[in-house]
Amino acid sequence: MTSFPSAAMASPRSVLARDKLMRTAERLYAEHGFASVSVTKIGEAAGQRNKSAVQYHFNNRDELIIAILERHMARIEKHRVAMVEALGAVGEVPLEERIRCHIQPNIEHHIELGTPSWYGRFLAQVIVEPNLREYAIQAHGKLPSVRRLDELGRVQWRDDDRALIAQHHEMIRQLTVHMCAEVEYDLAHGRIDPAAAEESWRRLGENLIQAICGLSVALLGNR
Amino acid sequence: MTSFPSAAMASPRSVLARDKLMRTAERLYAEHGFASVSVTKIGEAAGQRNKSAVQYHFNNRDELIIAILERHMARIEKHRVAMVEALGAVGEVPLEERIRCHIQPNIEHHIELGTPSWYGRFLAQVIVEPNLREYAIQAHGKLPSVRRLDELGRVQWRDDDRALIAQHHEMIRQLTVHMCAEVEYDLAHGRIDPAAAEESWRRLGENLIQAICGLSVALLGNR
Numbered sequence: 001m002t003s004f005p006s007a008a009m010a011s012p013r014s015v016l017a018r019d020k021l022m023r024t025a026e027r028l029y030a031e032h033g034f035a036s037v038s039v040t041k042i043g044e045a046a047g048q049r050n051k052s053a054v055q056y057h058f059n060n061r062d063e064l065i066i067a068i069l070e071r072h073m074a075r076i077e078k079h080r081v082a083m084v085e086a087l088g089a090v091g092e093v094p095l096e097e098r099i100r101c102h103i104q105p106n107i108e109h110h111i112e113l114g115t116p117s118w119y120g121r122f123l124a125q126v127i128v129e130p131n132l133r134e135y136a137i138q139a140h141g142k143l144p145s146v147r148r149l150d151e152l153g154r155v156q157w158r159d160d161d162r163a164l165i166a167q168h169h170e171m172i173r174q175l176t177v178h179m180c181a182e183v184e185y186d187l188a189h190g191r192i193d194p195a196a197a198e199e200s201w202r203r204l205g206e207n208l209i210q211a212i213c214g215l216s217v218a219l220l221g222n223r
Numbered sequence: 224m225t226s227f228p229s230a231a232m233a234s235p236r237s238v239l240a241r242d243k244l245m246r247t248a249e250r251l252y253a254e255h256g257f258a259s260v261s262v263t264k265i266g267e268a269a270g271q272r273n274k275s276a277v278q279y280h281f282n283n284r285d286e287l288i289i290a291i292l293e294r295h296m297a298r299i300e301k302h303r304v305a306m307v308e309a310l311g312a313v314g315e316v317p318l319e320e321r322i323r324c325h326i327q328p329n330i331e332h333h334i335e336l337g338t339p340s341w342y343g344r345f346l347a348q349v350i351v352e353p354n355l356r357e358y359a360i361q362a363h364g365k366l367p368s369v370r371r372l373d374e375l376g377r378v379q380w381r382d383d384d385r386a387l388i389a390q391h392h393e394m395i396r397q398l399t400v401h402m403c404a405e406v407e408y409d410l411a412h413g414r415i416d417p418a419a420a421e422e423s424w425r426r427l428g429e430n431l432i433q434a435i436c437g438l439s440v441a442l443l444g445n446r
Binding site for chain 2: 030031032033034035036061121124125128129130131133164167168170171174175178179181182185204207210211212213214215216217218219
């Protein structure tokens with residue numbers, strides 16, 4: 001599969017080049033869309049003289065995108081692990097607390113990224129791209145914090161609810177990803193004042209938690 | 224902007240060629256993603272000998288995508304207009320009825336399309352693509368049935384709710400588009416039996432209406 005050596009990854013210079021390529025790719029993808037940005041263009045915009053810089057450092061476009069995704073996921077996971085640990089023992093964790101653990105880590109991450117950011121719009125494209133979505137869903141489902149939240153929720157489920165539970169999970173995922181992208185779009189296009197960015201992210205977080213609690217009770221009852 | 228004559232659109236042969244290109248593009252985009260499908264590939268797969276068939280019939284990729292989108296929107300709009308007319312006079316239209324008018328026409332359209340279909344996955348990509356999303360949002364907001372539903376809802380709003388109302392609309396839109404794409408993915412990948420397709424679409428419709436009613440009441444109160 002690999003036609004370039006990956007030993008290059010070790011050197012500090014290579015780490016910097018990879019970082020520059022990832023940041024540049026994320027920005028260009030967010031602003032112009034996956035379809036309008038070639039790996040050659042990313043290399044050029046990242047100031048790489050080697051025309052095959054993306055191939056050299058990431059093998060191909062999909063692996064570049066996955067590397068960007070995993071770096072964000074790792075940072076979000078730190079927030080979520082801390083929140084889930086604070087929930088304490090198995091059993092009666094209220095619905096709202098579990099939902100907050102799904103949503104809030106994304107909000108904290110967006111606030112940390114500052115303005116402008118590109119991750120929200122990048123991620124929205126990843127989860128609708130046929131080649132990448134299955135990977136993204138599975139990687140998210142395997143996160144220790146997400147598995148723990150599933151266990152805490154499962155206490156309250158019946159087995160014949162499986163399809164409904166899956167659809168409910170999907171609704172939470174779609175709402176979270178795409179509503180974060182919306183706020184990022186609004187920031188990028190001047191529809192939200194950058195000075196109000198943190199407040200807008202926090203308000204989105206609270207609205208999402210409230211909305212998803214309502215959605216969940218309507219769909220599943222108070223489980 | 225146009226470098227090809229559009230007079231060609233009038234002939235029956237040209238209408239057929241356009242139709243073939245639109246169907247082929249929708250399928251290839253749904254299966255492989257916007258980024259992996261060139262207009263040249265679409266022309267070839269549609270059996271066009273002219274290498275610039277897409278340019279000839281649609282000027283460019285974006286106009287091809289918009290033509291596909293508008294054809295579906297027109298069919299969905301017919302369903303929604305009929306439902307909205309049945310609501311009757313201004314005033315007290317219950318929340319659930321208004322939400323049903325937003326959701327159900329999409330469900331009916333998906334059922335009419337049959338299995339396999341590609342529109343759900345195609346649309347999910349359109350509304351996250353930076354070049355196309357503003358167009359798609361505005362075109363949807365201008366539909367007579369959607370404007371009428373907005374008027375019916377507005378009776379119950381206060382002016383200072385504007386930002387929250389906009390976010391609420393966005394949640395409905397994101398959930399509807401992306402959850403329809405999910406069911407289509409599941410059908411395309413054998414996770415739903417094609418014989419159960421209609422039932423799955425109808426169940427999604429009812430789940431969406433129930434979920435969005437819960438979400439709406441939680442976010443806006445019973446307005």
